[in-house]
Amino acid sequence: MTDWDARFAAGEYPRAPEPSAVLRSYEPAIPDGRALDVAAGTGRNAIYLADAGYSVDALDASREGLAIVRERAEERGLRDRIETVQGDVSTYGFPTETYALVTLSFFHTLDRLADLRESLAPGGYLFVEGHLRSSDATPSGPSDDRYRFAANELLRAGLGLTVLHYDETTQERPDDRRRATARLLARRSTGGRQTYPPRPDERGPSDERTDE
Structure with missing residues (x-):
């Protein structure tokens, strides 16, 4: 059993963490x-993403983590939309030009970002968020800066794509564990003239999604 298997099995990691805003x-x-x-x-x-209608491949090295993914999918009636794939991100062979959307949250693998870009279908989107190095104390996340992005490092890694959103922020969390985070949303597209989605805070009332 890996360290992450043990953490997931012991309930040390949230069972249902929220995706990025x-x-x-x-x-x-x-x-x-x-x-x-x-x-x-x-x-x-x-x-x-499965709840939003996507067909999702969920990749992780942990059997325990993927078991929880399947359990959560069953609970929400989404099992037919999620395929769990056990594999090591550092060596996994990503297919090319396959996905409309690729997401990666809080797992530092800068050397695989080029492969993730190649796995996007033309017009596909890449979303990455990760811990950021900070001069302020940030008890949330890894203690070793090797597993954190340097300033603008994630932005530079996304410059082969059309960058739609980028930010580096510090968040005060309810558990008083401050988190410094970098977030990138970019699209695989080329050309000097493109269409761009409006910023979320610029959507009109007819464009807003309502919760059921």
Whole structure:
């Protein structure tokens, strides 16, 4: 059993972590289709995207984490929309030009971002968020800066795509564990003239999604 298997089995990691507000805000503008959630954990992005109508491949090395993904999918009637894939992100052979959307949250694998870009279908979207190095104390996340993005490092990694959103922020969390985070949303597209989704705060009333 790996360390992550033990953490998931012991309930040390949230069973139902929330996806990023950035991903939730832009998702209505992203075409439906097949999605890949890399380092899926307990389904932070996979469950959300399946609920939004995507066919999702949830990739993770942990059997325990993927078991929780399947359990959560069953509970929400989404099992037919999620395929769990056990594999090591560092060596996994990503298919090319396959996915409408690829997501990666809080797993530092900068050396695989080029492969994730190639796995996007033309016009596909890449969303990445990860811990950020900070001069302020940030007790949430890894203690070693090797597993955190340097300033603008994630932005530079996305420059082969059309960058639609990028931010580096510090968040005060309810558990008093401050988190510094970088977030990138980008699209695989080329050309000097393109269409761009509106910023989420610029959507008109007819464009807003309502909760059932």
